[in-house]
Amino acid sequence: MSALQLAASTGISGNLGAVAYGLAAIGPGVGIGLVFGHSIEAMARQPEAMPIIRQNMFLGFALCxxxxxxxLVVPFIFS
Incomplete structure (x- = not known):
């Protein structure tokens, strides 16, 4: 019996989507932290550029x- 058949027969495959989402959320979480951290640092260094920095900050946040x-969506599509 292969590992995939064993996983399917024991019910482990139902939890793999949750594990995959947990792992997938690590990257964007780090990215969002970096976007906001560096934006605050840039605003502190150049307050006159705050509108441009804020616009780029929200764009980076949206992409992350x-x-x-x-x-979140991909595990449900492929399951």
Whole structure:
């Protein structure tokens, strides 16, 4: 019996989506932290550039969040 058949017969495959999403959320979580951290640092260094930095910050946040949402949706699509 192969490992895949064994996993399917024991019910482990139902939890793999949750594990995959947990692992997929690590990258965007780190990315969002870096985006906001560096944006705050840039605003502290150049307050006159705050509108441009804030716009880029929210754009970076949105792109990182899309990765997290894809990580949530993809396991359900392929299961």
């Amino acid at each position: 969040e899309v990765l997290a949402l894809l990580g």
